[in-house]
Amino acid sequence: MDKQVKLSEAEWYIMNVLWENQKLEKDALELKQITKELKEQTGWSSGTVRTMLLRLIDKGAVSVDQTTGVYKYSTLIDKERCVQEEASSFLERIYQGSISQFVACFAKEGKISKEEREEILQLINQMKEEE
Known part of the structure; x- marks a missing residue:
């Protein structure tokens, strides 16, 4: 990840689902799979998840593969680096570093x-x- 990507609290939920899937070395996820993973935790509809995925694509955090006719989403950014940047930002903002x-x-x-x-x-x- 060359640039810092600032994730909202809601976007972290989606990214964690995608990172967990990536960690298990599985294929990219379809919208319905992501929605199913988040449904109990967040109650979000597929429309809400789709909107957030579009934001994450615009930010350069997520890619979408449309070659099979079914949109499949995967991460473009490293979780550890994202966590480190978020922790550093929090530490600076709240505890002055x-x-x-x-x-x-x-x-x-x-x-x-x-x-x-x-x-x-x-x-x-x-x-x-x-x-």
């Missing part, structure tokens, strides 16, 4: 599990070793 303030917010609320604390400590130790 301070990771320590972000972690402290969750630590004070007791929302970091023992396993997550261990993961954070491992990351910190790994960063120290790389210095």
Whole structure:
């Protein structure tokens, strides 16, 4: 992904369905498959999903294959990079770029599990070793 693509909250739902499908190395998805995946979670109609897919195509985040007569949708952008850009934007917007303030917010609320604390400590130790 050469350019940053800003996804709306609703677009994240669709992208996650497409990324999950891609992770399973399946073919591109038809509109009805995407709608079915999202129906219970969001209650969206196929018209709503189609509108959001068109927006994602315009943004360069999704491609559509029309060669078989049935529109099939797949992602054009990498999930990890998209998540990283969204996290960086959130961190800058809410915590003025301070990771320590972000972690402290969750630590004070007791929302970091023992396993997550261990993961954070491992990351910190790994960063120290790389210095």
